[in-house]
Amino acid sequence: MWTEIFSHLIAEAIFLVMLILVGWSFYLFARRRKLLKFFGINSTKELIVYLSNIRVIRGGSVGIDNAPRAYAGSTVVFGEAIQANLFPNLFSYLIPGLENQPGILKFLLVSDINITIQTSPILDNDIIRNSPIITFGSPGYNKVSGWFEGTLMPLMTFANDNSEIHINDLPNDINPLHSFIQRRFDQENGRMAFYVAGLTEISTVGAAYYLLTHWRDLYNRYHADQPFSVLISVNATNYKLHTIVVN
Numbered sequence: 001m002w003t004e005i006f007s008h009l010i011a012e013a014i015f016l017v018m019l020i021l022v023g024w025s026f027y028l029f030a031r032r033r034k035l036l037k038f039f040g041i042n043s044t045k046e047l048i049v050y051l052s053n054i055r056v057i058r059g060g061s062v063g064i065d066n067a068p069r070a071y072a073g074s075t076v077v078f079g080e081a082i083q084a085n086l087f088p089n090l091f092s093y094l095i096p097g098l099e100n101q102p103g104i105l106k107f108l109l110v111s112d113i114n115i116t117i118q119t120s121p122i123l124d125n126d127i128i129r130n131s132p133i134i135t136f137g138s139p140g141y142n143k144v145s146g147w148f149e150g151t152l153m154p155l156m157t158f159a160n161d162n163s164e165i166h167i168n169d170l171p172n173d174i175n176p177l178h179s180f181i182q183r184r185f186d187q188e189n190g191r192m193a194f195y196v197a198g199l200t201e202i203s204t205v206g207a208a209y210y211l212l213t214h215w216r217d218l219y220n221r222y223h224a225d226q227p228f229s230v231l232i233s234v235n236a237t238n239y240k241l242h243t244i245v246v247n
Contacts, residue, residue: 040192
């Protein structure tokens with residue numbers, strides 16, 4: 001009798017575990033499907049992230065000792081680089097079956113999406129045209145951001161030598177903790193394009209972080225194809241974010 005009861009309990013436990021695993025698998029599949037649709041990733045399986053390209057002239061840099069140094073060349077914004085390198089993790093997933101393996105194998109993640117992170121090109125012709133893109137920073141340091149503003153006609157653009165954010169007929173925004181996330185469909189090249197930027201490094205980083213952590217909220221509101229422009233306010237003290245203007 002006790003053997004039958006124990007066997008019955010074991011069978012129910014196994015069934016419950018299998019039910020949870022199946023449900024979790026469907027959840028992960030649905031989440032990944034939404035993720036790829038939101039960023040417009042299709043058969044190309046590629047996403048290009050363009051960072052601000054800060055070109056330093058010889059003698060224009062300062063060392064850690066606050067003395068002028070001779071470095072010349074391109075560099076990137078540290079905060080932008082940190083956020084951009086989090087995007088590959090967004091598209092990674094756990095290999096089925098490894099969760100029961102010992103040690104580090106249970107945390108092994110793979111991705112079939114190629115995330116390419118590079119600095120802004122100098123010429124429009126060098127902008128990659130056949131993959132979805134995310135462009136960081138203002139047109140002052142990013143040619144792709146300038147292309148986005150001039151070609152895709154977003155609601156929000158930079159003004160007055162990139163020191164203000166222009167939003168249609170509203171007064172220009174000069175708050176250094178404000179930034180935006182914008183998505184437009186590039187009809188000419190048949191791909192999705194995102195634009196994240198702010199008036200300061202921390203505000204641009206905040207916009208990128210919001211896109212990383214709130215993409216599902218944006219998907220639920222705008223689905224896979226609706227263009228949008230979202231103004232973000234970044235709290236520099238505790239890094240909290242909230243949206244102000246949405247279209």
